[in-house]
Amino acid sequence: MSKVLLAIGTEKGAFFLTSDQKREHWEIMGPQLRGWKVGHVMLDQRSAPKMFACTGSYVYGPTLNVSDDFGKTWRQIENGPAYADDAPGKLTATWCVAAGHADEPETFYAGVADAGIFVSRDGGQHWRELKGLSEHPTRAEWSPGLGGLCCHTILQHPGNKKRLWVAISAVGVFRSDDGGGTWQVKNEGLTIIIEGKTHKNIGSCVHRLVLDQQNPDHLYQQNHRGVFRSRNGGDSWERIENGLATNFGFPMVMDSRDSKTLFIVPQESDEFRFPKDGRLSVCRSTDGGDSWQTLRNGLPDHAYTGVMRQAMAVDSLDDCGVYFGASGGQVYYSRNNGENWQTMPFLLPRINSVSVSILD
Amino acid sequence: MEKINIIVFIPSLLERSVGGKREVNVRASTVQGAIAQLLIDYPLLKPHLYEANGALREHVLIFYNSDNIRWLDSLDIPLRHGDTLTVLQAVSGG
Numbered sequence: 001m002s003k004v005l006l007a008i009g010t011e012k013g014a015f016f017l018t019s020d021q022k023r024e025h026w027e028i029m030g031p032q033l034r035g036w037k038v039g040h041v042m043l044d045q046r047s048a049p050k051m052f053a054c055t056g057s058y059v060y061g062p063t064l065n066v067s068d069d070f071g072k073t074w075r076q077i078e079n080g081p082a083y084a085d086d087a088p089g090k091l092t093a094t095w096c097v098a099a100g101h102a103d104e105p106e107t108f109y110a111g112v113a114d115a116g117i118f119v120s121r122d123g124g125q126h127w128r129e130l131k132g133l134s135e136h137p138t139r140a141e142w143s144p145g146l147g148g149l150c151c152h153t154i155l156q157h158p159g160n161k162k163r164l165w166v167a168i169s170a171v172g173v174f175r176s177d178d179g180g181g182t183w184q185v186k187n188e189g190l191t192i193i194i195e196g197k198t199h200k201n202i203g204s205c206v207h208r209l210v211l212d213q214q215n216p217d218h219l220y221q222q223n224h225r226g227v228f229r230s231r232n233g234g235d236s237w238e239r240i241e242n243g244l245a246t247n248f249g250f251p252m253v254m255d256s257r258d259s260k261t262l263f264i265v266p267q268e269s270d271e272f273r274f275p276k277d278g279r280l281s282v283c284r285s286t287d288g289g290d291s292w293q294t295l296r297n298g299l300p301d302h303a304y305t306g307v308m309r310q311a312m313a314v315d316s317l318d319d320c321g322v323y324f325g326a327s328g329g330q331v332y333y334s335r336n337n338g339e340n341w342q343t344m345p346f347l348l349p350r351i352n353s354v355s356v357s358i359l360d
Numbered sequence: 361m362e363k364i365n366i367i368v369f370i371p372s373l374l375e376r377s378v379g380g381k382r383e384v385n386v387r388a389s390t391v392q393g394a395i396a397q398l399l400i401d402y403p404l405l406k407p408h409l410y411e412a413n414g415a416l417r418e419h420v421l422i423f424y425n426s427d428n429i430r431w432l433d434s435l436d437i438p439l440r441h442g443d444t445l446t447v448l449q450a451v452s453g454g
Contacts, residue, residue, distance in 0.1 A: 035373050059419040059449040060373060060408035076377060076404045085413050 009038035009353035089114030111151035141196030145170035170205035189237035191225035240289030251312035298341035310353035325351030392435035
């Protein structure tokens with residue numbers, strides 16, 4: 001029977017929760033990478049399973065680590081992403097690892113702060129900077145958000161390998177149509193918060209970017225200034241906030257089996273980053289963002305906590321499982337598409353990321 | 361100058377960078393040489409101890425016996441039997 005594996009990155013290590021497909025009882029392993037700040041954890045199963053963890057330390061800096069046994073043991077990648085000494089940016093954090101195309105199992109992309117993207121063609125052993133992004137003509141006018149100047153999301157078109165998108169806080173969305181050699185700003189229709197002195201189209205703080213794999217001209221984002229979608233590959237964006245009491249938040253995820261279904265976790269505002277009135281809620285759209293419903297059966301009423309941008313995930317089982325981790329260390333989950341929620345019986349360190357995989 | 365073996369103490373967070381050990385042996389003739397050899401023998405340590413520009417990370421301490429190497433005018437100090445290097449983190453508070 002398939003297993004469900006939740007990988008949770010926290011401020012003090014990574015934790016792994018496993019269950020069968022019923023998702024009723026969970027076993028915990030961890031902390032792995034004990035003591036390290038763990039951001040994104042990504043399991044790739046295109047060939048032999050390989051798991052990456054973005055790790056960091058206030059003292060010892062950022063690295064990438066890899067596991068071949070689903071998180072039990074880890075080894076540091078020696079030739080990980082690194083900027084040259086004279087680069088405009090400094091490597092302060094590794095933010096995400098994304099798998100390349102389905103027929104290129106040795107290709108991976110890594111997003112880092114200061115914002116940039118690296119590619120590996122040998123399974124993660126060596127990484128090359130895609131300088132077209134980190135040395136973009138607008139680079140001198142990029143400003144960071146509270147979480148740093150981070151390239152936190154990398155997406156690849158499922159059919160067209162040359163098309164990539166990245167999301168950078170607090171700069172915006174960029175798209176490449178030549179495999180990462182050159183990049184164009186894709187912020188039309190988004191609210192610009194920190195515009196550049198000469199480049200007026202940068203400075204939108206995109207919190208999370210999601211691609212519809214079934215209709216890859218469709219993207220969605222949770223932005224600092226609202227919730228948006230694009231139906232033309234990012235060329236333009238429109239607001240999709242009908243039914244939302246507030247439009248501020250960080251994570252956004254899509255049901256991979258039904259790409260019209262999206263989930264977000266709204267907060268009161270950018271000044272007060274906790275649930276409105278303390279009522280922790282998840283909002284779901286089942287029509288591609290045309291409308292939203294608030295779901296909170298089983299979620300607490302007095303929960304003054306946050307949910308980080310990478311701390312939410314959806315599994316690919318029937319009646320999809322939805323999972324998110326709070327900055328207070330609680331893990332909440334639903335086994336029925338968000339209708340009802342439960343709390344995992346574990347209290348973890350501050351949760352930075354949640355990802356879910358189905359293991360056959 | 362004679363090369364001798366000294367012990368380098370490694371903090372627990374960096375154990376995996378040195379094969380799971382808390383102490384490693386390094387063979388060198390000077391303090392400078394010992395640090396350089398440490399990074400040759402254990403290259404995974406380098407990005408954790410040093411910035412890309414070669415500067416020691418701000419919150420990393422390396423002690424030569426009881427001296428912070430930042431206090432020393434030069435690291436071209438001949439090593440003696442029993443000398444140690446200790447890597448520590450300079451962090452206080454919550």
